Every structure is written in C-alpha cells, then in structure tokens.
Amino acid sequence: MRMGRWTEGLLAWGRARPWAVDAPLVALAVGVAVSGVYSDPEHPGGTWWEYALALVGSVPLWWRRRNPWLVLLICTLPTMALSALAHFAMPQIQVGMAVAIYTVADRGKDWQRLLLLTLSVVGNVVGTRSISGMMFSLVVSVGSFVFGSLVRELRRLAGVEAERARQAGLRAASDAARAVAEERARIAREMHDILAHAVSLMVVQAEAGPLVVRNNPDRAIRAFDAIADSGRDAMVQLRRVLGVLKEEGAAPALAPQPRLSELAGVLDRVRESGVDVDARIEEGGPAEVQAAAYRIVQEALTNVVKHARAGRVVVRVAVRDGSLGVEIADDGVGAGAVLVGGGVDGRSGGRGLLSIRERAAACGGSAEAGPRTDGPGYLVAAVLPLNI
Numbered sequence: 001m002r003m004g005r006w007t008e009g010l011l012a013w014g015r016a017r018p019w020a021v022d023a024p025l026v027a028l029a030v031g032v033a034v035s036g037v038y039s040d041p042e043h044p045g046g047t048w049w050e051y052a053l054a055l056v057g058s059v060p061l062w063w064r065r066r067n068p069w070l071v072l073l074i075c076t077l078p079t080m081a082l083s084a085l086a087h088f089a090m091p092q093i094q095v096g097m098a099v100a101i102y103t104v105a106d107r108g109k110d111w112q113r114l115l116l117l118t119l120s121v122v123g124n125v126v127g128t129r130s131i132s133g134m135m136f137s138l139v140v141s142v143g144s145f146v147f148g149s150l151v152r153e154l155r156r157l158a159g160v161e162a163e164r165a166r167q168a169g170l171r172a173a174s175d176a177a178r179a180v181a182e183e184r185a186r187i188a189r190e191m192h193d194i195l196a197h198a199v200s201l202m203v204v205q206a207e208a209g210p211l212v213v214r215n216n217p218d219r220a221i222r223a224f225d226a227i228a229d230s231g232r233d234a235m236v237q238l239r240r241v242l243g244v245l246k247e248e249g250a251a252p253a254l255a256p257q258p259r260l261s262e263l264a265g266v267l268d269r270v271r272e273s274g275v276d277v278d279a280r281i282e283e284g285g286p287a288e289v290q291a292a293a294y295r296i297v298q299e300a301l302t303n304v305v306k307h308a309r310a311g312r313v314v315v316r317v318a319v320r321d322g323s324l325g326v327e328i329a330d331d332g333v334g335a336g337a338v339l340v341g342g343g344v345d346g347r348s349g350g351r352g353l354l355s356i357r358e359r360a361a362a363c364g365g366s367a368e369a370g371p372r373t374d375g376p377g378y379l380v381a382a383v384l385p386l387n388i
Contacts, residue, residue, distance in 0.1 A: 022062055029058035029096040050085075053078035058096040064103040069112045072100040094137070098144040105148025106155075117145055189355055191238065193295050193302075198234035200306045202227045204273045226272035233265060257291035259283070260317060267315070270301050279315040285324050285386045292359040292384055293317055293326050296367065299356050300328035300380040308332025310377060323365070324384040331377040353380075360384060
C-alpha cells in the first residue's frame with residue numbers, strides 16, 4: 001500500500017512537470033548518440049558532421065509532446081544518414097528514435113501510428129544489412145511502438161474510469177438531491193395534514209364555545225379541553241416530524257411515521273367537535289401503508305369537520321384481497337370534490353383531496369372522492385396495496 005501511494009504520487013508529480021521527464025530523456029539520447037559517434041571504430045573520435053547528425057537526431061525530442069509526428073520525421077532523417085554513412089555508430093544512437101516512436105504510438109493520430117508501424121517493419125527488413133542488425137532494429141522500433149500503444153490504452157482506460165466515476169458522482173448527487181426534495185415534500189404534506197386537522201378542530205370548538213358557555217358550561221369546558229388537546233397533539237406531531245431537521249451533522253433520516261393504532265386520538269377529537277364517529281380500524285400492512293392510511297383518514301375527517309356540516313361519519317379500514325381498503329363516509333351537505341384523472345373538480349377541499357390522491361399513489365394505490373350513491377353526504381375511498 002505504501003509503495004502504491006508513492007508510485008501514484010511520483011506519476012502525478014511527473015504529469016504536472018513534463019519537463020522533469022523530458023529533460024533526462026533528451027540528455028540520455030544526446031549522451032548515447034555522442035558516445036556512439038565518438039566510439040565509432042571506422043572513424044575514431046568521430047567527425048563534426050557525425051556529431052551534428054547525432055545532435056539533430058536527439059535534441060528535437062524536447063518538443064515531442066507538442067508534435068510527435070514532426071519530431072519523429074526530424075529525428076529519422078539524421079538517423080538514416082548516420083546509418084548509411086557511419087553504420088557502426090547506428091546501434092548506439094537509437095535511443096532518440098525509440099523515444100520518438102514511443103511518443104507517436106502513445107500520442108499520435110491513428111493514421112500516423114499505422115504508417116509508422118508499417119514503415120518500421122518494412123524499413124528494417126529491407127534496409128538493414130545483416131540479420132542481427134535487422135533483429136536488433138525490429139526489437140527496438142516495434143518494442144517502442146508496442147510500449148507506447150500500451151501506455152496509450154492505459155491512458156484511455158484511465159479516462160474511461162474517470163468519466164465513469166464522474167458520472168457516478170453526478171448520479172449520486174442527483175439521487176441525493178431528489179431524496180432531499182422528496183423528503184421535504186413529505187414533511188410539507190405531514191405538516192399540512194397535522195396543522196389542517198388540528199386548526200380545523202380548534203376553530204370548530206372555538207366557534208361553538210360562545211354559544212354554549214352560558215347555556216351548557218360543561219360542554220363549553222369540554223370544548224376548551226378539546227382545543228387544548230388538539231393543540232398539544234399538533235405540537236407533539238410537529239416536533240416528531242421536524243425533529244429530524246434539528247440533527248446537525250447527523251446522517252439523513254426519515255421522521256417517524258404515524259400508525260393506524262394512533263387514529264384513536266384523532267377520532268376522539270372529532271367526536272369532541274360534535275360529530276358522531278363510527279369507526280372500525282383493522283391494523284395491518286407495512287409502516288408506509290399504515291402511515292398513508294392514517295393521513296388519508298385524518299385528511300378526510302378534517303374535510304368533514306371543515307366543510308360537510310355532518311352529524312355522523314363512518315370510518316372503515318380493513319385488509320382485503322392483498323390491499324388495505326380505506327373508506328370515510330359522512331352524511332353532510334358540505335362541498336366535496338371528485339378526483340378525476342389526477343385532478344379535482346375545483347370545489348373546496350381540493351388541496352386536501354389532492355393530498356389524499358398523492359399519498360395513495362405513493363403507495364401504488366388509488367383514491368377517489370365524491371357524493372355518496374346510497375344517501376346524502378360524501379365518500380372518500382382509497383385502496384392501498386400491501387406488497388409495496
């Protein structure tokens with residue numbers, strides 16, 4: 001692990017400072033070329049034009065990253081001249097050519113790479129005087145080409161992996177943003193349901209208070225107690241919903257979900273508002289389904305208290321045929337709404353009924369509301385699959 005980090009750090013340092021890699025390569029190529037000319041047995045010490053050709057075949061490597069193909073052509077001409085005029089110096093001055101071939105294989109265009117490989121093989125086979133020289137030149141040139149192609153492929157794969165990681169990061173950020181938006185929308189729905197239900201009951205009780213405070217003090221006391229109970233319950237539920245937002249630095253978490261067993265308190269407060277409630281609640285299903293059923297019943301009862309002017313409401317929650325059925329029927333004459341094609345007909349209570357539809361759809365179910373066919377009043381019905 002330590003060696004891997006050291007190697008990665010060295011490679012990153014080299015990528016940031018290409019001159020630190022090219023300078024030693026140029027120095028090595030020049031040194032080998034000059035020493036090859038100097039030790040040429042046919043011309044001991046060499047001549048000035050041999051040194052000039054050796055330098056011209058090596059120094060241009062400094063610009064190999066800018067134009068690999070042009071640098072290769074410039075290095076090839078003096079190398080071929082030395083090969084023809086000072087053959088014994090040739091094997092030792094191929095460092096520059098090897099680096100130039102490697103660079104074209106690594107950074108050149110496809111047609112340049114193909115042409116280079118073809119010329120390297122044909123040129124060495126045809127133009128070399130001996131078998132041993134031909135094999136040496138082929139190993140140097142083709143080996144340099146293969147090595148450059150390998151580095152090119154590794155760089156391409158690294159780019160693919162980097163792009164894949166970038167896309168994965170973007171997807172993760174998008175998923176996180178979507179999750180945050182969904183959680184905010186869920187919290188907004190929870191707060192709407194909590195506040196609408198509690199405030200509706202409190203308003204009804206407060207409006208009835210002045211009428212009964214003189215004629216029926218006991219009922220007035222119960223009304224004020226109901227207002228206090230509704231306010232306290234709303235505060236408890238709001239703290240539960242918003243408590244997750246107060247955890248600074250903690251991992252994201254969902255606020256606790258209400259369950260069907262908690263509907264008893266909601267039903268009691270509706271009864272205290274003067275509405276007779278006949279309820280049969282069968283608990284069952286995952287927490288998400290129970291939470292949706294709880295809010296659907298709560299929202300429907302809120303609409304009954306606010307709009308229906310009903311004297312009686314029937315609540316049924318039961319498991320049947322792999323789903324949880326929810327029905328809330330009242331005998332009132334207030335305004336209602338009919339869910340048609342995901343919308344409402346525009347009468348009052350539309351926002352609450354839209355919330356009912358959204359909660360049912362979130363569980364893979366459906367909901368509808370409209371006038372009852374068996375008598376006066378309105379019916380809210382929802383079907384929530386249990387296998388979400």
